[in-house]
Amino acid sequence: MGIVVDQMRYDYLTRFWNQYGEGGFKRLVNDGFNCKNNHFNYAPTVTGAGHASVYTGTTPSVHGIIGNDWYDKYADESVYCAGDPNYNSVGTSSDAGKMSPHRMQTTTITDQVRLHTQMRGKVIAVAIKDRGAVLPGGHTANAAYWFDGGAEGNWITSSYYMNELPKWVIDFNAQKSVAKYKKQWTTLKDINSYLESGPDNNNYEGLFEGQSTPTFPHDLVGLWDNNGKYSILKSTPFGNSLTTDFALEAVDKESLGTDIYTDFLAISFSSTDYVGHKWGVNSKEVEDTYLRLDQDLKRLFETLDKKVGTGEYTVFLTADHAAINVPAF
Numbered sequence: 001m002g003i004v005v006d007q008m009r010y011d012y013l014t015r016f017w018n019q020y021g022e023g024g025f026k027r028l029v030n031d032g033f034n035c036k037n038n039h040f041n042y043a044p045t046v047t048g049a050g051h052a053s054v055y056t057g058t059t060p061s062v063h064g065i066i067g068n069d070w071y072d073k074y075a076d077e078s079v080y081c082a083g084d085p086n087y088n089s090v091g092t093s094s095d096a097g098k099m100s101p102h103r104m105q106t107t108t109i110t111d112q113v114r115l116h117t118q119m120r121g122k123v124i125a126v127a128i129k130d131r132g133a134v135l136p137g138g139h140t141a142n143a144a145y146w147f148d149g150g151a152e153g154n155w156i157t158s159s160y161y162m163n164e165l166p167k168w169v170i171d172f173n174a175q176k177s178v179a180k181y182k183k184q185w186t187t188l189k190d191i192n193s194y195l196e197s198g199p200d201n202n203n204y205e206g207l208f209e210g211q212s213t214p215t216f217p218h219d220l221v222g223l224w225d226n227n228g229k230y231s232i233l234k235s236t237p238f239g240n241s242l243t244t245d246f247a248l249e250a251v252d253k254e255s256l257g258t259d260i261y262t263d264f265l266a267i268s269f270s271s272t273d274y275v276g277h278k279w280g281v282n283s284k285e286v287e288d289t290y291l292r293l294d295q296d297l298k299r300l301f302e303t304l305d306k307k308v309g310t311g312e313y314t315v316f317l318t319a320d321h322a323a324i325n326v327p328a329f
Helices: 011-015 025-031 047-056 109-116 130-137 167-175 177-181 230-235 238-253 271-279 284-309
Strands: 002-005 069-072 077-080 123-127 143-148 154-158 264-269 316-318
Touching: 002 047, 002 130, 025 284, 047 109, 047 130, 109 123, 109 264, 123 130, 123 238, 130 143, 130 264, 143 238, 154 167, 167 238, 177 230, 177 238, 230 238, 230 271, 238 264, 238 271, 238 284, 264 284, 271 284
Parallel strands: 002 264, 002 316, 123 143, 123 264
Antiparallel strands: 069 077, 143 154
16 A cells, blocks of 8 residues: 655654654554655656656656646647546546546556556555546556545546446445535644644635634635535545545455455545645644544554454555745745
């Protein structure tokens, strides 16, 4: 299993260490290898290029994903790293599913798993962002799924992978389990214990449409209609939770890790990036998001312990890029 935490700075491990529980980030550090000095030598460090570099093991000059968007001099137009008009959306009537990994020029570790097992090993990629699923899934993924917000809040894919959603995904969408996250976002712990971030109310943070101050609590119910409905969840820690929910459903319904062939589950937690962009790296919101992600990681690992077996799976966690303080700050 590969986990990419979108926009995670290395110091979020050490800054928030004393606030974390034992089963998430601390389990990874204490029971695994903590690689403190790994670098890919390229810029700009953005989501598309980062995910491609992590999963291919090479740099944009080789794998071809040189940004999220760039000017294609041959087509004489701006192109999107995962966009592909040759494929159709599956699970939505919008264009949000017209994606494929065709711009990535090299294979990924997930491709190599598929090739090595004569395509018997499964690769499933899951993220809120399309590029956070498409690029890690590689060219041969059995499926890549991403979250389409708006009025429906469904998980969707592209006809590159399949012509219709599997029954389990249709059923998962129909359950509307994401609706439970339409609630007030308050801090997980006493906000006064969030000593590793700045004051909650300051001049350096963004606002949801309809807010007057960038402060807790964030009333998602009241803000719902003016902020894209289910799309507002992307900019909260609940986006990571609903990603975990769906990933665990994939483990169960796709029977990942239950036969002799190596499977690969690629998860990207995208909400850390949306939260970081809106409130900045020094915010209470970022601190709270990582404390809640820590709980989601624990839930993920404990479920895999039961369903796949402790010691029967290997996991890495890394970031596609980080972020700097708001320049005005």
